[in-house]
Amino acid sequence: MEKTRTTAIAGTAAMALALVACGGGDDATDDGTTGGSAAGEKITLSVATFNEWGYEGLIEEYMELNPDITVEHKKAATSDEARTNLNTRLAAGSGLSDIEGIEVDWVPEMMQYSDMFVDLADPELEGRWLDWKVEAVTTEDGMLMGYGSDIGPEGVCYRSDLFAQAGLPTDREEVAALLEGDWDNYFAVGKQFVDATGIPWFDASEGIFQGMINQLDNPFEEDDGTPIPLAENTDIKAIYDQVMTAAVDDDLSANFAQWSEDWTNSFQNDGFATMLCPGWMLGVIEGNAAGVEGWDIADVFPGGGGNWGGSYLTVPTQTEHPEEAKALAAWLTAPEQQIKAFIAKGTFPSQAAALESEELLSITNPFFNDAPTGQILANRAEAVTVTPFKGPNYFSIRSLVTDAINRVDVDNIDDPDSSWNKALQGFEDLGL
Numbered sequence: 001m002e003k004t005r006t007t008a009i010a011g012t013a014a015m016a017l018a019l020v021a022c023g024g025g026d027d028a029t030d031d032g033t034t035g036g037s038a039a040g041e042k043i044t045l046s047v048a049t050f051n052e053w054g055y056e057g058l059i060e061e062y063m064e065l066n067p068d069i070t071v072e073h074k075k076a077a078t079s080d081e082a083r084t085n086l087n088t089r090l091a092a093g094s095g096l097s098d099i100e101g102i103e104v105d106w107v108p109e110m111m112q113y114s115d116m117f118v119d120l121a122d123p124e125l126e127g128r129w130l131d132w133k134v135e136a137v138t139t140e141d142g143m144l145m146g147y148g149s150d151i152g153p154e155g156v157c158y159r160s161d162l163f164a165q166a167g168l169p170t171d172r173e174e175v176a177a178l179l180e181g182d183w184d185n186y187f188a189v190g191k192q193f194v195d196a197t198g199i200p201w202f203d204a205s206e207g208i209f210q211g212m213i214n215q216l217d218n219p220f221e222e223d224d225g226t227p228i229p230l231a232e233n234t235d236i237k238a239i240y241d242q243v244m245t246a247a248v249d250d251d252l253s254a255n256f257a258q259w260s261e262d263w264t265n266s267f268q269n270d271g272f273a274t275m276l277c278p279g280w281m282l283g284v285i286e287g288n289a290a291g292v293e294g295w296d297i298a299d300v301f302p303g304g305g306g307n308w309g310g311s312y313l314t315v316p317t318q319t320e321h322p323e324e325a326k327a328l329a330a331w332l333t334a335p336e337q338q339i340k341a342f343i344a345k346g347t348f349p350s351q352a353a354a355l356e357s358e359e360l361l362s363i364t365n366p367f368f369n370d371a372p373t374g375q376i377l378a379n380r381a382e383a384v385t386v387t388p389f390k391g392p393n394y395f396s397i398r399s400l401v402t403d404a405i406n407r408v409d410v411d412n413i414d415d416p417d418s419s420w421n422k423a424l425q426g427f428e429d430l431g432l
Contacts, residue, residue: 041068043321045328048074048097050082052283053149053311054341058332069324078259079103089318090116096316098325102146104310107136108392111145118315118322119143125330132387133350137312146312147333150347152278153380154211154306157285160369161294162273166196172371176300183212183242186302190252193273200254200272205247205409206402207258211276212239213398214306218389220398225391230400230427237420240401244416247409257410264288276301278308279377282346286367296369299376305383310350339363348377355381393432400426 049055059071074097076082083106089095090113102110110117121144133148156179160170168189169175179186190201202208213219216235221227230236247253254272256263266272267288275281277297289295313329315322331337338349339360346365354360355378363374404423407414414422 044070046072046097047099049101050076050079052345054345096318098319117145146314147329148350149311151350152309154278156298157277158274159294160296166193172298175298179300183302187246201252203272203275204256204258205253205405221391227393227432279346279348297371307384
């Protein structure tokens with residue numbers, strides 16, 4: 001799950017040294033009971049997530065299976081809000097939930113403070129997740145910082161009724177054929193749509209930029225973590241220019257900041273026709289567009305494939321119940337539970353067994369015109385050929401560019417060249 005901006009936690013290292021990671025603990029048994037607390041001992045565990053993870057029903061189920069455990073769900077409206085809370089309370093040394101959800105883009109930063117999290121490594125859980133999902137949160141000495149929840153293979157969600165207004169195909173297979181190809185084709189179809197309807201083609205330039213950089217091996221850093229000087233980053237500048245041309249010259253953007261109130265409200269008033277759609281976005285769209293008919297999803301993505309987001313459950317060492325928290329995190333990220341989460345909110349599982357499940361592949365989504373979302377997203381996952389390298393500076397550098405985009409696309413206070421120059425200065429100010 002996505003969308004974050006930089007909030008540095010530099011200066012917390014000294015506090016981190018004062019915290020001692022504590023691991024171990026019993027795992028959830030097959031029936032969901034933890035076995036991690038003394039019989040009859042009543043405890044409360046808190047779980048902090050953001051956006052839509054599909055956990056509401058699962059938490060109720062877990063409490064029914066474990067009557068001595070009360071689970072409190074703290075759900076932030078955005079990942080920005082959740083990340084700020086996590087950073088602040090890590091620095092303070094108190095106040096975190098027993099289980100904290102983290103987004104994949106935060107991982108390189110959080111791995112620098114791995115001693116502030118419980119080691120979740122467990123031989124019985126080896127092989128549960130896709131290898132790359134585990135590798136991203138494993139330290140050099142084998143400490144496992146998080147249990148994988150979802151991944152974010154992307155398709156294209158679209159308003160079939162608005163496509164009909166423009167005289168474009170509406171059937172999802174025909175739409176997939178229409179949008180097959182590179183980003184130039186996606187923008188060209190968008191210009192045709194806007195010329196016919198006057199309705200924006202996509203929701204936010206920042207989201208398009210994210211989808212495009214997800215197809216780069218090294219968007220902001222070399223494989224050894226060395227930052228790529230922004231002034232020399234020709235790949236990023238080319239993408240920035242392409243997005244700005246689409247938004248400013250061709251007027252394809254709805255000019256929203258994703259997760260803003262205006263963006264949320266636009267789902268109810270024909271605000272735009274398409275958006276890049278990782279699985280976790282399905283629940284967001286359905287919630288924002290409640291009562292609106294016409295949404296569908298096409299088994300296609302400009303440029304081939306891309307993975308946007310995906311999250312983990314971690315257990316901070318601040319918890320008073322590490323064993324029980326670890327057991328709950330293990331249960332929530334088991335294949336059976338993640339399929340239920342996908343049915344609830346579209347968060348696509350990262351568990352190997354879940355991805356091979358006929359139950360998952362047969363899932364359809366009534367809100368998206370009964371689209372076979374299980375099969376479509378499984379296909380989109382297979383289309384992913386690039387896992388971008390994200391080092392400790394990924395987040396801060398990316399934010400410089402997305403801020404530059406938003407000054408032009410959302411705030412309308414700058415032009416593309418001037419805003420880019422501000423990003424270049426911002427990079428210099430980072431002192432990397």
